[in-house]
Amino acid sequence: MKDLRILLDVTRTHLLSRFKQTAIATLGVTFGIGTFIIMVSFMTGLNGLLDGLILNRTPHIQIYNEIKPSERQPVDLYEGFADNLNVVRSVKPRQTQERIHNGAAILNYLKGHDSVRGATSQVNARVFYLAGSIQLNGLVNGIDVNEEIRLFNFGDYIVRGSPEDLLRTRNGILLGAGVAGNMSVDVGDRIQVSTVAGGLFSLKIVGIFQSGLAEVDNVQSYVNLGTAQQLLGEGRDYVSNIHVKLYDIDEAGPMSRRISDQFDLTALDIQTANAQFETGTTIRNLITYAVSITLLIVAGFGIYNILNMLIYEKMNDIAILKAVGFTGRDINVIFISQALIIGLVGGLIGLVIGFGVSVLIDNTPFVTEALPTIKTYPVNFDPAYYIIGIVFAMISTFFAGFLPARRARKIDPVEIIRGQ
């Protein structure tokens, strides 16, 4: 490829001898790519944060026993009416227990499953928080603290105290921030809880959690599994919910259908439970890409313009090169390579600037109620965006250089030389 070296030598001389123009064209790309990186990193970072609000704490599959009418009524079972059109009016839900039958075995089965990252059981108990004569509605979740931390980032939402304290303290409770505020209690205080069945319990507040969703923070609190089972007066095998986290979130749908069929339980997958959040993500991504691509196209036009001008200025050079034996293809290569070098250099600088500004944003303080552990703006440093950025820079500059280069290729040297 000796030829290429000579052509690149010409390219270099052209670019360096018009340094100002080259710099401006390069800056155009730098601006486009830099903005693309900043936009994408920041937007996807925010997206990740918003998704995380839901994804991190929402199980991919929730398994529970739903109170609902039987699908097959007794009349359907009787063969004598099989050919008839049977209508049953005023169907009532079936009397059934809230607990998951044989929960421990199901949990073990799920934990052993290949595509399951983890599964944890919960015991839900409806309670009243007692403040003097006032009763506040509440929901106590009995949880396996370690598994909740591992699978659902439970620790991120604890604003006072720590989840480990729950493990260490018998009859400890992690109170929702809203509940704690309403009752004006704090870590270390005790709180009276009465169950629906009428039992009265005194629990020690070991921490406050804040999910960012007021409706949750105002009613919910967490205790150990055992404590919740005690509240309900049930044994150690009582489980009301099983939460499953998978390796691949897309498997949630089919997996939940399988579980539901196999165990005759209700299994709710995350896509069904949170249909709105996927739409939001898609649209935010769409906006991000639309804006970024617009920026890159604008940069592309800048390059097109400058290369066009360059070719006008270099008419003589092109004629000479052709006269002394350079082919149209050579000329094409010279101008395309100029475009690509502008794209590459501009793109790389753009990546560096984009990265720099992203780091800056990443260190800008950002306080949100929703995520107590977040202290700065979220930025996504996914290397894929940097690869997309540089590839797009090369592609757009290639197309910007393509037409001018083709014109240069077609220039008839005789016309130029005779025109003098």
Place this chain on the structure above:
Amino acid sequence: MAYVLEARHLDKYFEQPVRFHVLKDISLSVNRGEFVSIMGKSGCGKSTLLYILSTMDTDYTGELYLAGKKVTGQSREQLAHIRNKRIGFVFQFHYLLPEFTVLKNVMLPGLKLGEKSTEEVREDAMAKLRLLGVDDQAHKKAARLSGGQKQRVSIARALINDPEIIMGDEPTGNLDSKNSENVFQVFRDLSVSRSLSLLVVTHDEDFARRTDRIIEMGDGMILGGGHAPAPAS
């Protein structure tokens, strides 16, 4: 042995602005080592003819031979290679690449040919520049040279691949008499010492008179002197 350059029955038309028969049945030949000039009034078609002979213009009918080989009908890539290797050019307006050094200007066709290493091409280029007495300018940018110097550099460039023929389109047209004389002497030396063929379009009668042969053109036809004596076998 064949002629270095031979044209048989060339015809060319300009289509714009109206169809115009610019070259009419041109046949000519140039021998090895011959110094030939083409003369004629402005607009008689002599430059047009030169660009056809130089293979840059392919829009003609007739046949063109270079050292006995037919050139007509070859692809653009092949023609570019022929120009690169076998034809040297000297134009009226020097036509150097202004942003490159003098040395690079001379080297470029050699590098393009790719038959020698960069080092060898550099040495060759320096030798040609020395031959033309401009080797002291080698590392200057071409744009900084005087007109006479530029023309000598462009002759050096024409020589870099040791072509069989050098073609000039009014190579002295833009030079004062002293520099014109200079260029003529260089051509004369090349023709004698290296038996290089030269074909030069010129307006300058003094210049033309001192060449070996004058091809006289008028109204797109050759009026006289078109044919070289049959080459010695």
